Amino acid sequence: xxxxxxxxxxxxxxxxxRDISFEVQKGELFGLIGPxxxxxxxxxxxxxxxxxQDEGKATMNKLDVVNDYKEIRKIVGYMPGRFSLxxxxxxxxxLNFFAxxxxxxxxxxxxLIKDIYIQIEPxxxxxxGKLSGGMKQKLALSCALIxxxxxxxxxxxxxxxxxxxxxxxxxxLKKLQKQGITILVSxxxxxxxxxxxxxxxxxxxxxxxINTPQKLIENYTRKLYAIRSKDMHQLIQDLRAWEKTDSAFxxxxxxxxxxxxxxxxATEFENYxxxxxxxxxxxFDIPPTIEDVFMDRMAEQ
Amino acid sequence: MRTLFYVLQKExxxxxxxxxxxxxxxxxxxxxxxxxxxxxxxDLKNVNIFLVDKDMSSTSRQLASKIDASPFFxxxxxxxxxxxxxxxxxxxxxxxxxxIQKGFExxxxxxxxAKLQLLVNAIDGQSAQIGxxxxxxxxxxxxxxxxxxxKGLPDFKPPYQINTPSRFWYNSxxxxxxxxxxxxxxxxxxxxxxxxxxxxxxxxxxxxxxxQLNVTPIKKIQFLAGKLIPFVVIALFDLSFGLFxxxxxxxxxxxxxxxxxxxxxxxxxxxxxxLGLFVSTVANTQQQVMFVTFFFMMIFILMSGIFTPVxxxxxxxxxxxxxxxxxxxxxxxxxxxxxxxHFEDLIHEFVALCILGITFxxxxxxxxxxxx
Numbered sequence: 024x025x026x027x028x029x030x031x032x033x034x035x036x037x038x039x040x041r042d043i044s045f046e047v048q049k050g051e052l053f054g055l056i057g058p059x060x061x062x063x064x065x066x067x068x069x070x071x072x073x074x075x076q077d078e079g080k081a082t083m084n085k086l087d088v089v090n091d092y093k094e095i096r097k098i099v100g101y102m103p104g105r106f107s108l109x110x111x112x113x114x115x116x117x118l119n120f121f122a123x124x125x126x127x128x129x130x131x132x133x134x135l136i137k138d139i140y141i142q143i144e145p146x147x148x149x150x151x152g153k154l155s156g157g158m159k160q161k162l163a164l165s166c167a168l169i170x171x172x173x174x175x176x177x178x179x180x181x182x183x184x185x186x187x188x189x190x191x192x193x194x195x196l197k198k199l200q201k202q203g204i205t206i207l208v209s210x211x212x213x214x215x216x217x218x219x220x221x222x223x224x225x226x227x228x229x230x231x232x233i234n235t236p237q238k239l240i241e242n243y244t245r246k247l248y249a250i251r252s253k254d255m256h257q258l259i260q261d262l263r264a265w266e267k268t269d270s271a272f273x274x275x276x277x278x279x280x281x282x283x284x285x286x287x288x289a290t291e292f293e294n295y296x297x298x299x300x301x302x303x304x305x306x307f308d309i310p311p312t313i314e315d316v317f318m319d320r321m322a323e324q
Numbered sequence: 325m326r327t328l329f330y331v332l333q334k335e336x337x338x339x340x341x342x343x344x345x346x347x348x349x350x351x352x353x354x355x356x357x358x359x360x361x362x363x364x365x366x367d368l369k370n371v372n373i374f375l376v377d378k379d380m381s382s383t384s385r386q387l388a389s390k391i392d393a394s395p396f397f398x399x400x401x402x403x404x405x406x407x408x409x410x411x412x413x414x415x416x417x418x419x420x421x422x423x424i425q426k427g428f429e430x431x432x433x434x435x436x437x438a439k440l441q442l443l444v445n446a447i448d449g450q451s452a453q454i455g456x457x458x459x460x461x462x463x464x465x466x467x468x469x470x471x472x473x474x475k476g477l478p479d480f481k482p483p484y485q486i487n488t489p490s491r492f493w494y495n496s497x498x499x500x501x502x503x504x505x506x507x508x509x510x511x512x513x514x515x516x517x518x519x520x521x522x523x524x525x526x527x528x529x530x531x532x533x534x535x536q537l538n539v540t541p542i543k544k545i546q547f548l549a550g551k552l553i554p555f556v557v558i559a560l561f562d563l564s565f566g567l568f569x570x571x572x573x574x575x576x577x578x579x580x581x582x583x584x585x586x587x588x589x590x591x592x593x594x595x596x597x598x599l600g601l602f603v604s605t606v607a608n609t610q611q612q613v614m615f616v617t618f619f620f621m622m623i624f625i626l627m628s629g630i631f632t633p634v635x636x637x638x639x640x641x642x643x644x645x646x647x648x649x650x651x652x653x654x655x656x657x658x659x660x661x662x663x664x665x666h667f668e669d670l671i672h673e674f675v676a677l678c679i680l681g682i683t684f685x686x687x688x689x690x691x692x693x694x695x696x
Contacts, residue, residue: 071539093541101539107532111341112334123330124540150341166536 024049024174024205025070030079032065039065041228042079047207047221052200054219055209056317062228063209064104067178070207071101083174097125100172104179106159110152114143114162117151118169125170135202136165139195157188164195175199177208181215193218213314224317231320236313243316246285248292249277249309252301261299267291272318277305279315327542331550335524339554349516349558353566356512358573361504364631371455372400374409374418381429383470390466391422396458406441413445419455420444432470494579494663502577505570506657507630512566514624514650517559517593518617521600525551525692526613529604544692551601556593563589580660584667588660591677592653598684599649605691624650652676 025047032040040062047053055063068074070081072092081088086095108117118140122129133140143161146154151162160180167175177196181189193215200206208219216222217236224231224239232239250271252258259278262271269281280292293306339345373391377384392399400418403409409421423441431438442459446452495502528534537547563586570576600617607613627634627641628650634642645651652673659665667674 073535073538096539096541099539101536103532103535105532105535107536109334109338109533110531111338116334116337120330120334121536121540123327124537124542126327126541 024051024084025053025207026082027066027070028080030066030069030076030081032062032069032074032076038228040069040076043228043230044079045223045230045233047205049205050200050203052196052206052208052218052220054216054222055207055225056211056213056216056222056313057209057225058211060227061225063225064178065228066225067101067176067207067209071099071176072096097170098172099174099176100167100170102163102167102175102177102180104182106163108151108159108163108166111150113148113150114154115147117162118165121166122169127170129169132169132171135171135199136168138198139168140165156184157191160184160188160192161195164192168199173205175204175206177206179209179211181210181212189215213312213317216313216317222313224320226321231317231323239316240311240313243311243319245281245311245319246287247309247311247315248280248282248289248306249274250280250292250296251277251303251305252296253303254301257299258296258301261296261301262292265295267295270318270322274312274314277309279309279318281319328546328549331542331546332553335550335554338524339520339558345520349562352516353512353562353569356508357505357566357569360508360511361501361570361574364504364508371397371420371458372418373397374412374421375399375402376404376406376409376421376423377402378404378426379424379428383429383432384424386470387424387463387466388422391459391462394458394462396455397462406443409443413443416445418445419452420459422459433474499574501574502662503658504630505574505576506661507628507654509563509566509570510628510650510654510657511625511630513559513563513589513593513653514596514621516562517555517596518600518621519614520555520558521551521597522604522607522613522617523610524555525601525604526607526610529608530610544689548601548689548692552594552597555597555600556590559593560586560589576661578661579664580662581664581666584660584670585657588653588656588670588673588677591674591681592649592656595649595677595681595684598681598686598688601688602684602691605688624648627651628654630654646676647680649677649680652680 027046028044030040030043031038043062043066055061055066057063065074069076070083070088072088072095075089083095084098086098088095109120112120118129122132129136139161143154143158143165146158151159154162164177164180167177181192184192189212196206196208197218210216219236221233221235222239223233234242250258250262255273255278259271259273262268262278262280267283267287269283271278271280282288282292289306289308293304296304296306339349375388377388388399391397397420401409401412406421406423409418409423412418413421421441421443423443425439425441428438428440440463442456444452444456525534528537567576567578567582567585571578599620603616603620604613607616627637627645627648629645634645634651637645656670656673656677659669
């Protein structure tokens with residue numbers, strides 16, 4: 024459905040996207056995962072025909088993003104990272120406006136947006152600028168869906184939204200996926216990666232890996248330890264200073280730590296840290312999460 | 325068509341919701357017409373004179389009262405010390421010092437001539453000249469009378485005299501307000517049109533809504549028409565409101581055809597709005613837009629001939645003015661409203677406004693691209 028071949032784009036001399044290629048299948052929920060500045064937005068803007076790539080070729084439903092941009096705009100829905108609806112129009116006015124611009128009506132495609140719109144309908148006469156973050160998100164999604172697109176492109180839709188709204192939002196995406204819409208979504212949140220069918224891990228304009236989240240985790244074969252002590256700040260410094268430590272990152276209440284060449288045992292960490300006078304020390308094996316995979320991949324670069 | 329209708333509706337709703345903008349649309353014509361027209365008058369009144377009468381004779385007193393009686397002059401202060409008068413000018417309290425030397429009457433009677441000294445504050449060259457001219461003519465008039473009185477002739481007339489009775493056409497009472505009003509109307513329309521159009525497009529950029537619109541199949545022309553038409557309507561509303569005020573408040577005679585005024589208004593606005601759109605396609609924030617439009621407004625207005633006649637500007641400046649839409653529109657307004665000029669008289673302005681309008685619009689269309 025979406026095909027990207029060797030796409031590169033630079034802003035002046037700064038490369039934003041470097042030689043990226045991948046395919047998204049029809050009906051797939053595909054995630055672009057990566058930190059800020061990884062090139063997710065640039066890639067999406069190229070696909071959305073808002074930006075022209077320097078090199079490479081991309082097609083959406085076999086339509087070329089440069090030559091067939093007019094056709095593409097009819098079949099894709101886009102939700103930019105920033106809330107981009109008219110803040111001084113009401114919920115209903117926004118929806119009607121975008122429906123008309125796409126030469127359709129709200130009634131015609133009401134079925135598709137019903138589940139989402141019903142939640143904001145009580146506020147349909149409120150100005151969009153006065154909505155809460157979660158409701159703005161729902162309105163933006165409704166507007167992006169109003170013309171029944173075949174492909175939905177969402178740029179960090181859950182950034183700045185509370186945890187409950189985030190979960191609701193992903194539930195909605197799952198429902199849309201069931202209706203056969205291909206979805207490309209970007210997010211900086213690793214925990215959302217597992218909700219996608221496949222993800223592309225991106226960093227500094229490059230794709231590090233593309234796979235299902237499960238496969239990515241399965242492929243991670245390193246020994247991972249969770250370590251905790253009374254003084255977490257000192258703990259991370261001591262671990263990073265030790266020559267046998269490969270990586271140490273804070274994950275919630277614990278540090279996730281790997282040893283050089285995975286030959287360091289839990290007891291070795293324990294002994295080293297006890298020598299450093301750490302109190303209430305805990306060291307144990309832990310199964311990797313997608314975030315561990317990502318951190319590991321980033322460190323490789 | 326339906327799309328265009330919705331785009332227009334959206335723009336009007338946005339204007340209606342913007343309370344500041346709405347107030348400006350109503351307040352601007354009122355304030356500009358009532359304050360600017362009254363304030364920027366060149367009618368010379370209330371020239372304050374400092375009188376130094378060292379002669380204290382009946383003739384000098386007669387001269388003083390003659391000057392004081394004129395509607396232009398007020399004798400504000402008197403003293404025997406001319407330096408005090410100079411200080412008054414320095415303090416900006418008086419505009420002129422009239423010094424009558426001791427022996428004024430005696431010299432006049434014995435030698436048939438006497439001298440007066442007139443010190444004029446010429447910071448503002450134009451009003452100094454006019455003031456001096458007025459004072460000189462009052463004194464000249466007085467001169468004629470005393471000659472007649474002393475020679476005992478009933479109404480002395482010099483033997484040869486060229487008389488130029490004058491009549492002022494199109495504004496017979498030399499009502500400066502009538503001259504100013506069409507000029508201020510042109511400013512009003514420009515201000516409203518340029519500001520509304522230039523900020524509205526850049527607002528879409530700032531709020532990011534342009535990004536959302538750009539991925540829709542909306543046509544460039546529909547989008548730009550949505551930005552043009554509402555502001556043409558609003559600016560024309562302000563033009564008629566301003567005209568109405570001018571008619572009611574200072575009885576501005578509208579000699580020409582109102583249809584012609586509004587037709588030119590539409591033509592002019594298309595150009596001005598095109599310029600506004602062009603500016604907002606170049607700029608990224610409302611601040612930048614305000615700065616650039618302010619730059620254009622200053623040049624356009626100061627060169628438009630609202631305060632100083634364009635005919636007295638240097639030749640190169642007059643040439644530049646051909647590219648100044650405000651200049652052409654102001655001429656049209658003055659000619660049609662005050663003189664009742666017909667379309668045939670305005671061909672030059674029509675062609676100039678057409679060329680400027682097409683240029684600005686083409687620039688805006690060229691610069692506004694849907695892909696970055």
